[in-house]
Amino acid sequence: MRVLVIARTVPDSRATIRVNASGGAIETTGVAMICDPFDELGVEQGVRLREGRPDVTEAVVMSAGPGPATPQDQALRAALAMGIDRGIYVHGDLVTPPARYDELLLARVLAAAIKAEEAKNGEFALILCGKAAIDTDAGELGPALGELLNRPSIGAATKIEIGADAKSLKATRRGDGVSEAIEASLPAVVSCEKGLAEPRFASLPNIMKAKKKPVEMVSAADLPGLAGIKATTKVVKLSPPAPRAPCKMLAGEPAQMASELVRLLRSEAKVI
Amino acid sequence: MGANVLVYIESRGGRALAGSVQLLTLAAQIAAGGRVEAVVVGPDAATIAANVAKRGAAAVHTVEGEPFAMYGALAYARAVEQAMKQAQASVLLLATSEQSRDFAPRVAARLNATMATDCTHVEIAGDALRVQRPMYARKCMVEIEMPGGVRVLSVRPNTFEAPGEGTPGSVSPLSVTLDAGDAKARTLESVRSGGQAMDVAEADVIVTGGQSLKTTENFKILQELADELDGAVGATRAAVDAGLQPYPKQVGLTGKTVTPRLYIACGVDGAVQHLAGMRGSKIVVAINTKKEAPIFGEATYGCVADLFTLVPLITQEVKKLHGASA
Amino acid sequence: MALLLAASMGAFGVLAWRRWRLLRLARPEARFDQLGERFRRMMRMGVGQQRMSRYPLAGLAHKAIFFGFIVLLLRSLILFARGFVDAPGFGYWVFDSGTLLGNVYALVKDVYVVLVLAGVGVFAYMRLVARTRRLTLSAEGVLILVIIATMMIADVVYDAAGLALHHPGAGFSPWEPLGSLAAPAFAWMGDGAKAFAWHAGFWVHVSLVLGFLNLLPLSKHFHIITGLPNVFFQDLTPPGRLRPIADIEGKIERGETLGLRTLDDLTWKGVLDLYSCTECGRCTDHCPAAKTGKILSPKAITVDLRNHLYATGSSRGATKAVEGEGGGVTLEDIVPAVVNPEALWACTTCRACEQECPLNISYVDKIVDMRRHLVMERGENPASLNGAFQSMERAGNPYAAGAEDRLKWAEGLEVPVLSDLPEGAKDRVLFWVGCAPAYDARARGIARAMVKLLNHAKVDWCCLGAEECCTGDAARRAGNEFLFQAMATGNVETLKRYGVTKILTVCAHCFNSLGNEYPDFGGAFEVVHHTQFLAALVREGRLTPTHRVETSLVYHDACYLGRHNDVYDAPREVLRSVPGVTLVEAAASRDRGMCCGAGGAQMFKEEEHGTQRVSEARTIQLVQTGAKTIASACPFCMRMLTDAVAKQGDGAIAQMDVAEVLLKSIEGEIA
Structure with a gap:
């Protein structure tokens, strides 16, 4: 049984986001890049399976981004340091912003890369990724991969358990105010939600060892079945972040405050 | 634009999710001469459909039956895909929710469509759609153009007003055939989450209390609000230290780091260690009697008020709101 | 007589030889x-x-x-x-x-x-x-x-x-x-x-x-x-300085230990420390962790390590102290076999133990060395520290805040930022603000007071603005030497790029790190603490406290200012210069001052299990003096004491930084 984790490199959540000169992507120089924290949940889960089950023979991480000369990809390094065996780095314009902002396109490219890898080394029983990456916050990757690879997909999983026979899995996913128990056959794709597995902090020796783990470079443009593919959506522009508005202080009697607050949360902030 | 548009009406607890009914307004704008249809899937499909049919959908397809009794990504994706075919629609609209995030990308991939998730603004530009959606934890908005072809859009609730009632459209059951692939996963059960057991790190709405709550008992008023919002209760280090709440509920640098969509801080002053754990929250509400409390510097909305009076009032208001959207 | 003398001398010779062998087999150290x-x-x-x-x-x-x-x-x-x-x-x-x-x-x-x-x-x-x-x-x-x-x-x-x-x-x-x-x-x-x-x-x-x-x-x-x-053979370098580990990455590559893992990692001076302990218990008697019910006892660490040493010896040659020659022994990892990790993580590195030890036995270096092994090799640190580590590494501060907010403390004040100053005008005192005064709402008051005082005294100053980065003190004391060195190297680079020569800090930890530890990374600057700086300005007549500040005031000594750097008088001198102030002393003050509980990275982790928080114990001592106000000189102390004072009930005692007291006397009221 082999496990694949998808790990994307994204700007640190604390970073200041600036739009670059072209207006089509964000400025990455001087921005700390990290492995996406949701993808990291999948990495942790993958490592736990690799460590905990003798029948899991390999855990592979796949990342995508500009290249090809980017062995410094933070997501790959983080995943390898956490205990994943080896990496595959898919590179090219197709998987680099602004094209990268089209997550269905990313799914198509990665599906092609996964098929190519599986043709060589066999099927992945389980593919894990974050429920959404913190940069695009789209969350389309997992379900779309499931569709493109003709496998069941489970979104926002907070718990997964692989059956002893390695043929099925049971998962708990977070729905809207509900928690759903799902049973699926393997191979499957699972998108990971917080609570699944607290990611470990890699120790220094493991970070060092990770530098020596093999990383295969794959050019997105050369993948079979992708000839002529391009982004179908067009990024018109990114708008720089609005300066954070000062706190809006509500006035009046408590009852007025309460109704005004609920109104604002609903129609202005749109969070309830 | 002259396209046929299908709106997925999400059923929640036997009612239509308000956010998805609102999309009938957008659907009419996009259709501009084309047909607006809707699809409802699940055990209450017929009742919901009757309601929706009055709000501008020319036809409402209902999908019922054992495989759709509980939500499941594979079955629902198949149902919506077949409804798209039935309606000969080229645009699918869904309200952003955990459910639509889970199955809509499958539909999009199957239909070879383009997709945009969680749009906060949609504009028609000739044959194209121009949408805006937040990225980088709302630190940045991206404007995307979706040219022709099949398009799938999930739209954040409350972006549009629900249309008024008019001549009812037709309601008819749609018979959906599942293939072998669709049986590869099934939902075993669906239970209401939230309540005491909900982990703050996982919650999308968090109501946090500080030491000023004084007793564990007083945290109940926060729990009531959290329950109403399907959220969890959190606590500051001082509150945990004083034994008011257990450590797993501690939000802060040395406790849980949280990034909910809504964070309501009640009687929390906002010590730097606490702020470190909740800075990633999207919308922050601060309720504190001290108007100089640092928490107001991090908040979106601030109320200088006594939490013991205000929080129950907010809970009431939210209850009213939830009652109204039925 | 000759027989007795020969026998006992012979026996002593054998015993002493064994001890001597163990000493010789330990790691070298230049003393x-x-x-x-x-x-x-x-x-x-x-x-x-x-x-x-x-x-x-x-x-x-x-x-x-x-x-x-x-x-x-x-x-x-x-x-x-x-x-x-x-x-x-x-x-x-x-x-x-x-x-x-x-x-x-x-x-x-x-x-x-x-x-x-x-x-x-x-x-x-x-x-x-x-x-x-x-x-x-x-x-x-x-x-x-x-x-x-x-x-x-x-x-x-x-x-x-x-x-x-x-x-x-x-x-x-x-x-x-x-x-x-x-x-x-x-x-x-x-x-x-x-x-x-x-x-x-x-x-x-x-x-x-x-x-x-x-x-x-x-x-x-x-x-x-x-x-x-x-x-x-005591360490003659400043007591606030921890020894760097050279070539960390190379050591990992070669499979060498980082810090203190087994007895083999002790230097001969470390072994001599163990030999010398007479179990008088003065260290534990003054340990803030031990006083508040944590399982840490410095004395127990020394005694347990010594017993362990006598029982197993060194793997480098003569092993069993009792059996004589041996060899090939695999030594147990000290943690957890000899030292409980919880004890290790309870240490605030306040140096009360070292200050008290009549024989200069050192503890902090050993405790940090054990932490180094745990953190860097085993990745075993308290989970509550991970947030701070990650934030220091990625955002340059331990508070998970953005660099763009670094100057927020100065809203409404005019702040000359070094990178904006024209060439030739850069030769100014650099005010190193520190992360706590930059991000902690309460501590911002210290930085603001300091800026106003600098302006009153017409001092030419500037700060680094967004280019300032955490000194890494907490990372180092938590055993994450690798992270500390990366941060220190980066900061030294920034400071050198601007040719900075004199640095002023309002934080005892920044003061110690920049002054005592950065020289090891090529950064030799003149570093002054704000209490020293202010004392000099008052002495020179550049600042004249005029308004009466009627209060009785107890000064809380910061460990990293006092015991680590011997600065006891400057803050008191400033406070005494303020008319109206009655300065009282806590029973535990100066080099016996009790820690606030923040040092040694405790500020950024959950306190270990005990009967009381260190900060509360200290606050009670300070409240018992009957003073109306606590004056402190470090933002970490201020944060810990503020939290503990709040727990005592509002208005139990006021709390101010020395700079704030002085400003109050100069301006009448703090705006």
Whole structure:
């Protein structure tokens, strides 16, 4: 049984986001890049399976981004340091912003890369990724991969358990105010939600060892079945972040405050 | 634009999710001469459909039956895909929710469509759609153009007003055939989450209390609000230290780091260690009697008020709101 | 006599050789520099018994025994010789009985016999009657006291019986007061019995001395031999400096240990520390963690490590101290076999233990070294630290805040940022704000007060703005040396790029790190703490406190300002300059000031399990002085005390930074 984790490199959540000169992507120089924290949940889960089950023979991480000369990809390094065996780095314009902002396109490219890898080394029983990456916050990757690879997909999983026979899995996913128990056959794709597995902090020796783990470079443009593919959506522009508005202080009697607050949360902030 | 548009009406607890009914307004704008249809899937499909049919959908397809009794990504994706075919629609609209995030990308991939998730603004530009959606934890908005072809859009609730009632459209059951692939996963059960057991790190709405709550008992008023919002209760280090709440509920640098969509801080002053754990929250509400409390510097909305009076009032208001959207 | 001497010397030789081997097998460390200074300190601590007096009664008793032993050493040598020379009054000719020197010595000796007995009495009282908490009641401790007392009594018996035998009827002799006073007690005996008593006194004394000698390497009384060398070889670098680990990445590549994993990782000075501990418990007595119910006890760490060392030895050669030559032993990891990790993580690195230890045994370096191994090699740190580590690494501050918010503290103030200053105008004092004053709403007041004071005094200053990055102090003290070095290197680079020469900090931790630790990374700057800077400005008349600030005020010493850097007077000088202020002192102040609980990265982790928070214990001490205001000089102390004061109930006591007090006096009211 082999496990694949998808790990994307994204700007640190604390970073200041600036739009670059072209207006089509964000400025990455001087921005700390990290492995996406949701993808990291999948990495942790993958490592736990690799460590905990003798029948899991390999855990592979796949990342995508500009290249090809980017062995410094933070997501790959983080995943390898956490205990994943080896990496595959898919590179090219197709998987680099602004094209990268089209997550269905990313799914198509990665599906092609996964098929190519599986043709060589066999099927992945389980593919894990974050429920959404913190940069695009789209969350389309997992379900779309499931569709493109003709496998069941489970979104926002907070718990997964692989059956002893390695043929099925049971998962708990977070729905809207509900928690759903799902049973699926393997191979499957699972998108990971917080609570699944607290990611470990890699120790220094493991970070060092990770530098020596093999990383295969794959050019997105050369993948079979992708000839002529391009982004179908067009990024018109990114708008720089609005300066954070000062706190809006509500006035009046408590009852007025309460109704005004609920109104604002609903129609202005749109969070309830 | 002259396209046929299908709106997925999400059923929640036997009612239509308000956010998805609102999309009938957008659907009419996009259709501009084309047909607006809707699809409802699940055990209450017929009742919901009757309601929706009055709000501008020319036809409402209902999908019922054992495989759709509980939500499941594979079955629902198949149902919506077949409804798209039935309606000969080229645009699918869904309200952003955990459910639509889970199955809509499958539909999009199957239909070879383009997709945009969680749009906060949609504009028609000739044959194209121009949408805006937040990225980088709302630190940045991206404007995307979706040219022709099949398009799938999930739209954040409350972006549009629900249309008024008019001549009812037709309601008819749609018979959906599942293939072998669709049986590869099934939902075993669906239970209401939230309540005491909900982990703050996982919650999308968090109501946090500080030491000023004084007793564990007083945290109940926060729990009531959290329950109403399907959220969890959190606590500051001082509150945990004083034994008011257990450590797993501690939000802060040395406790849980949280990034909910809504964070309501009640009687929390906002010590730097606490702020470190909740800075990633999207919308922050601060309720504190001290108007100089640092928490107001991090908040979106601030109320200088006594939490013991205000929080129950907010809970009431939210209850009213939830009652109204039925 | 010769047989006894040879046997006991031989046995001692074997025991001492084993100890010596262990010392030689330990890691090397350079401690042979600055011999003059070392000698000076040894005289002060050893001969001057400087630190013993911190406990007045025990100090006096120890002084009596310490000097008694020096005096009586000659006596023992004389007695050994008398075993060979058949002359009852033999004293190496110089001290022969009856000679002037001999007489003077006999008198001095008698005085010290009394003093030693009194000392033993005090110690016996402390151990058996008062049951002083810091002491562990052990048979060994009592046995030693009995031996010493017996030696003294045997000596008197020897003198008295000798007098009675050789000079029967002689009266009181001022040169031999004890012997001559006790002699009549033997007068009634026959000569045979007198001779027996005389010989018995002699043999008991002599054999106890030799027995005692052999007991030393086996007991805590080894300090009689190793104590002074341990003081001599103490670390002469600033106490606030931790030793860097060179080439961390290379060490990992080569599979070498980082920090302290097994006994093999101790240096010879570390081993000497273990030999020297006399289990007096002063360290634990003052440890803020131990005081508040944590399982940390510095004394226990030393004693447990020593027992472990004696039991297993070194894997580099002679191993089993007991069995002699061995080899090929795999040593156990110290944590958790010998030291509980929870104890390790309870340490605030406040140095109260080291300040108290009469023999300069070091603790903080060992504790941090053990943390280094846990964090960097095993990845085993308290989970509550991960947030701060990650934030320091990625965002350059421990508070998970963005760099763009670094100047938020200064809203409404004019702040010259170094990168914006024109060339030629960059030669200014650099105000290193620090993360807490930049991001902590309460601590922002310190930075704001400081800026206003700088402007009042017309000081040319500037700051780094968004380019400032955490010094890494907390990462280093939490054992994450790798992260610290990355941060230190980055900061030194920034500071050097601008040619910064003088740095002003308002944080005791930044002050210590920049001043004492950055030189190891190529950054030698003149670093001053704001209390020193302000004291100088007041002294020079550039700041004149005029408005009365009517309050009684207790100053809380920050560990990293006081014990780590010896700055005790500057903050007090500033406070005294403010009219209206009555300065009171807490019972625990200056170098005995209790930690606020934030040091050693505690600020960024959950406190270990105990009976009380350190900050609360300290706050209660401060409130008990009756002062209306606590003045502090470090934002970490301020944060800890603020939280603890809040818990005492609002308005229990006010809290201000020294700079804020001064500003209040200059401006009347803080705007």
